[in-house]
Amino acid sequence: xxxxxxxxxxxxxxxxxxxxxxxxxxxxxxxxxxxxxxxxxxxxxxxxxxxxxxxxxxxxxxxxxxxxxxxxxxxxxxxxxxxxxxxxxxxxxxxxx
Amino acid sequence: xxxxxxxxxxxxxxxxxxxxxxxxxxxxxxxxxxxxxxxxxxxxxxxxxxxxxxxxxxxxxxxxxxxxxxxxxxxxxxxxxxxxxxxxxxxxxxxxxxxxxxxxxxxxxxxxxxxxxxxxxxxxxxxxxxxxxxxxxxxxxxxxxxxxxxxxxxxxxxxxxxxxxxxxxxxxxxxxxxxxxxxxxxxxxxxxxxxxxxxxxxxxxxxxxxxxxxxxxxxxxxxxxxxxxxxxxxxxxxxxxxxxxxxxxxxxxxxxxxxxxxxxxxxxxxxxxxxxxxxxxxxxxxxxxxxxxxxxxxxxxxxxxxx
Numbered sequence: 001x002x003x004x005x006x007x008x009x010x011x012x013x014x015x016x017x018x019x020x021x022x023x024x025x026x027x028x029x030x031x032x033x034x035x036x037x038x039x040x041x042x043x044x045x046x047x048x049x050x051x052x053x054x055x056x057x058x059x060x061x062x063x064x065x066x067x068x069x070x071x072x073x074x075x076x077x078x079x080x081x082x083x084x085x086x087x088x089x090x091x092x093x094x095x096x097x
Numbered sequence: 098x099x100x101x102x103x104x105x106x107x108x109x110x111x112x113x114x115x116x117x118x119x120x121x122x123x124x125x126x127x128x129x130x131x132x133x134x135x136x137x138x139x140x141x142x143x144x145x146x147x148x149x150x151x152x153x154x155x156x157x158x159x160x161x162x163x164x165x166x167x168x169x170x171x172x173x174x175x176x177x178x179x180x181x182x183x184x185x186x187x188x189x190x191x192x193x194x195x196x197x198x199x200x201x202x203x204x205x206x207x208x209x210x211x212x213x214x215x216x217x218x219x220x221x222x223x224x225x226x227x228x229x230x231x232x233x234x235x236x237x238x239x240x241x242x243x244x245x246x247x248x249x250x251x252x253x254x255x256x257x258x259x260x261x262x263x264x265x266x267x268x269x270x271x272x273x274x275x276x277x278x279x280x281x282x283x284x285x286x287x288x289x290x291x292x293x294x295x296x297x298x299x300x301x302x303x304x305x306x307x308x309x310x311x312x313x314x315x316x317x318x319x320x321x322x323x324x325x326x327x328x329x330x331x332x333x334x335x336x337x338x339x340x341x342x343x344x345x346x347x348x349x350x351x352x353x354x355x356x357x358x359x360x361x362x363x364x365x366x367x368x369x370x371x372x373x374x375x376x377x378x379x380x381x382x383x384x385x386x387x388x389x390x391x392x393x394x395x396x397x398x399x400x401x402x403x404x
Binding site for chain 1: 255257258259262285288334376379380383384
């Protein structure tokens, strides 16, 4: 369970860090949302494209982190099952006297 | 087969098997179809899709040889890939591909269309009872069909990089996604495959623009047809270039002006592709047992832009 908790904490930290990086990368566009001077066509299309990229990256990151956490839990589950199988085999090999 | 990346990725033997099986299959086909199939398959593929299948498998099961059933999947993906090439060439009215006459140019459109259908039918037959592979190839056929219609419908439209990404992900991306899933039946490297396909598509776009400097390179058809490539998506953010791009009847000067504008976007396009590389490496790092074969595949794909 300690391994599972460590994986959960690590996944949570990794997710927070990734979201911060995305916010940092797109902060200029996010700030420009409230800027009235962004009506020039060129700047507006740049802004829209960047905001779409921002939203996709947020979604991609959430999905990747969830899949990664799920993968780590699957590995831990597999280890647990293998350890239990070994334990049962050892018990059979040396019955209590 | 003398392609250096096949050796770099350490799959010479497996690619030879794919080549041999395709050659044997061609000779076993109906004699009416053999000349067309010989012509189509003699031109020499880059075998990037089989290499994606093999690299994915090796990243999950390091040290084991590539099994026969996976070689068969690689043969089938080449058949499906060639079907898309034939259709693309008809659609683009391309007289040549890799320095040789295209299938429709040499044998006519009817023969080319029938040969493309024949390849797909044979591909499904080869899969036999591999139900999961049949399901994956069916998904691929549907997505490729939708992507081709979407790309054609959206030509000459002033759209953004995110639109390019969506089209590329469904077009080339879906093919590489399926390659990854054929080798990794759990699907955990599906996103990796999609990103690799996106990278391949983007590098191809950039490489084509490098070749169109004097309107003689491989991207001339895309330019003429107003296809949304990565450099185009970056360049048309400038309203003047956007107006030229959306013109239904561009003059030769217009096309040269567009080619120059796309050329100017190459550094930004390369930066964008580097970001896709990072995303693909991250997927490999998180989901492969040994990501090294996938890192090598990404590196070889990245070289295709010629930058």
